[in-house]
Amino acid sequence: MSASAAPMNGFGPRAAIELDCAAAPPATVLVRGARLLDPRAELDKLGDVLVRDGRIAELGESLKAPEGAEVVDAEGLHALPAFVDPHVHLRTPGREDEEDIDSGTRAAAAGGFCAILAQPNTEPVVDSAPVLRSLRERARAEARIPTGFLAAITVGQQGERLTEMAELAEVGAAGFTDDGLPVRSAGVMRQALQYQLLAGRVLALHEEDASLSGNGVMHEGEMSALLGVAGIPSVSESTMVARDCALALYEHGRIHVQHVSARETVDAIERAKAAGTQVTCEATPHHLLLTDEAVRTLDTNMKMNPPLRAEADRQALIEALRSGAIDCIATDHAPHAREEKEQPFELAPMGVTGLETAFAALHTGLVLPGVVELGLLVERMTAGGAPFGLAVPSLAPGSPANLCLVDLEAEWDVGDAGYESRSANCAFAGRRLTGRVRMTIADGAVAYRERSFALGAVA
Amino acid sequence: MHPHLLSVDDLSREDIERILGRAESFAEVSGREIKKVPTLRGRTVINLFYEASTRTQSSFELAAKRLSADLITLKAAGSAVEKGESLKDTVQTLSAYDPAAIVIRSPHAGAAGLVARWTQAAVINAGDGKHEHPTQALLDLYTLKRRAGSLEGLSVWIVGDVLHSRVARSNILAFTRMGCRVTVCGPPTLIPRGIESLGCRVRHTLDELGSADVVYALRMQRERMTGSFVPSLREYAAQYQIDGRRLGPSQLLMHPGPVNRGVELSAEVIDSPQALIAEQVESGVVVRMAVLYELLAGRGAPSGVPADTETEPQPA
Numbered sequence: 001m002s003a004s005a006a007p008m009n010g011f012g013p014r015a016a017i018e019l020d021c022a023a024a025p026p027a028t029v030l031v032r033g034a035r036l037l038d039p040r041a042e043l044d045k046l047g048d049v050l051v052r053d054g055r056i057a058e059l060g061e062s063l064k065a066p067e068g069a070e071v072v073d074a075e076g077l078h079a080l081p082a083f084v085d086p087h088v089h090l091r092t093p094g095r096e097d098e099e100d101i102d103s104g105t106r107a108a109a110a111g112g113f114c115a116i117l118a119q120p121n122t123e124p125v126v127d128s129a130p131v132l133r134s135l136r137e138r139a140r141a142e143a144r145i146p147t148g149f150l151a152a153i154t155v156g157q158q159g160e161r162l163t164e165m166a167e168l169a170e171v172g173a174a175g176f177t178d179d180g181l182p183v184r185s186a187g188v189m190r191q192a193l194q195y196q197l198l199a200g201r202v203l204a205l206h207e208e209d210a211s212l213s214g215n216g217v218m219h220e221g222e223m224s225a226l227l228g229v230a231g232i233p234s235v236s237e238s239t240m241v242a243r244d245c246a247l248a249l250y251e252h253g254r255i256h257v258q259h260v261s262a263r264e265t266v267d268a269i270e271r272a273k274a275a276g277t278q279v280t281c282e283a284t285p286h287h288l289l290l291t292d293e294a295v296r297t298l299d300t301n302m303k304m305n306p307p308l309r310a311e312a313d314r315q316a317l318i319e320a321l322r323s324g325a326i327d328c329i330a331t332d333h334a335p336h337a338r339e340e341k342e343q344p345f346e347l348a349p350m351g352v353t354g355l356e357t358a359f360a361a362l363h364t365g366l367v368l369p370g371v372v373e374l375g376l377l378v379e380r381m382t383a384g385g386a387p388f389g390l391a392v393p394s395l396a397p398g399s400p401a402n403l404c405l406v407d408l409e410a411e412w413d414v415g416d417a418g419y420e421s422r423s424a425n426c427a428f429a430g431r432r433l434t435g436r437v438r439m440t441i442a443d444g445a446v447a448y449r450e451r452s453f454a455l456g457a458v459a
Numbered sequence: 460m461h462p463h464l465l466s467v468d469d470l471s472r473e474d475i476e477r478i479l480g481r482a483e484s485f486a487e488v489s490g491r492e493i494k495k496v497p498t499l500r501g502r503t504v505i506n507l508f509y510e511a512s513t514r515t516q517s518s519f520e521l522a523a524k525r526l527s528a529d530l531i532t533l534k535a536a537g538s539a540v541e542k543g544e545s546l547k548d549t550v551q552t553l554s555a556y557d558p559a560a561i562v563i564r565s566p567h568a569g570a571a572g573l574v575a576r577w578t579q580a581a582v583i584n585a586g587d588g589k590h591e592h593p594t595q596a597l598l599d600l601y602t603l604k605r606r607a608g609s610l611e612g613l614s615v616w617i618v619g620d621v622l623h624s625r626v627a628r629s630n631i632l633a634f635t636r637m638g639c640r641v642t643v644c645g646p647p648t649l650i651p652r653g654i655e656s657l658g659c660r661v662r663h664t665l666d667e668l669g670s671a672d673v674v675y676a677l678r679m680q681r682e683r684m685t686g687s688f689v690p691s692l693r694e695y696a697a698q699y700q701i702d703g704r705r706l707g708p709s710q711l712l713m714h715p716g717p718v719n720r721g722v723e724l725s726a727e728v729i730d731s732p733q734a735l736i737a738e739q740v741e742s743g744v745v746v747r748m749a750v751l752y753e754l755l756a757g758r759g760a761p762s763g764v765p766a767d768t769e770t771e772p773q774p775a
Contacts, residue, residue: 231652
């Protein structure tokens, strides 16, 4: 059977995914004189945006402020559709010392995000309806921006037994993933894909062959040879991606490959897409901007899984970001306690924070040198929810009001003024970045406003 | 010269030559009945060993004592480390004693570099995971130079488990820096991908071993057998053991110890006059004295004690 004749699963009968957010009053905001940029809406001009009743009410020039509206002087700023991050670790429940829903969503809003999807590798794992229900309840009290929760594919992320995926989907799981761990067994992976016909939702996959990764903690290459640190070969990721793409094609399943890091993986995904596999994928800012050269000093803020790879890999990711082989940007924001990162590299946990720096880092590293157009970056940073069936934020009139105001000329030193996140293990810590989010409106409410950002008078 | 000795990469050729020359003058002191010099009198050296070690630990102790330093040796077993204290807390606690130097051996790459960030003391890497063991490399250079005269242009073959060897990494860097040509040789499963970038070439058989001036055999750890890196010690020995048949009469043999007799080396070559293994151990003390001297004698003496202005060691 050809792929096009495949049943449309992944979004079956339970199509609507609900995100949760603390109640916030819909704002009436008039943004004045911003450069309005939304390539999908074919929008790139100076103008005003009126946000009212949760929607982009009007675009235009010299709009009149409605009574009670907050007027924001956005001269010199860009108004962009806000970003969506499909890959965030909120560490809740279990490690609220590292991040909680409040701090994590505050960090996201400060990075210009209007929606995020949280990963289920918490303590306990989000693998049952009661855990998911309680999380959603907490999000409705604490989340600053709409937040969705993925549930585990297998019980306890042990890779053995499927979770009650149908019930979890009914309770509101935005998708399924064992992120942090691969689904080792091809047989279990196949069953999950088959079960997708019933449960719907996308399977988001952390792709790694544990037998190839061994005890590796960084990319296997010249740098790992120099440092005497065990390496994770690129083929650990790419062979697993090839396996799962083959299974997804065979079962007509829909998969999303998380944090693509290697050139070989890009090749595998391009081949799978060409063959008609329903596969999407994401890449992180750190994999797009850094290489294993940054591991030379054994800085534990350069330790994450998958690891920073070679320059050829980074170039392949950038090319795939341009071509669309990589569908979206995801931060894989992974907070860790300071004492856990202040250890020898081999002992420190994997993961770096990135919500607050994602846009600025990519703007600095890819847009300013002319490698990637700003419009393309905006497209990829807003597209994170699409693989899961979420709407892509837009500035088009009538759309839900999800936008951020950014100053593309503001320079700042990462970490100098602290972080909104509870953790400080940022891959870009200490770097000077250009581009700063001044304000974020998520689902019609003001989710973030930089302290120093002057507010206009209320009309 | 850097304030710490973390990697051979921190040392220029001139640094290495100066340290080897200094070791030479300490060797002269070691030949005397009273083997002590007052250079580090009143200063404290802390040995912090998170891994069992006989040679490295004892030679660092002896080196510090012969320089008249006050010495503390801490081992992971029985210390606060065993009670869960972090490396950072341990180092900050020890730093309260105002040590002039901390010598650290750790099973983890980069541990010495971390310690250097957390203390004012000069930090000496006595082995960090599979990363580096710079004082071993220095004592190997010293030993070889004494026997061979000049290091320039020598062909050195490093044979065995390169993947898991900090000695291999430090020695590739050290030998190449001194003008040697280095070949690493071992089973493909035990040669790390990308090792050529350190400046060596790679061989997987001993076929061309005859071209070597120096054969440096690495210790083959029995525990590596469990990871099926090689099918058996028997097969390893058949392919890579240095024995009387493979070692030519003009070739020199080195090994960092302890030797697995009958695995990487046969008994006959260990006890042959070509073997420098005993000299390597002997060199450990004077080379580590030279390293302590290099790092500490240039620094200010503790208050109340006149600075040692001697540039050459004097017998006490």
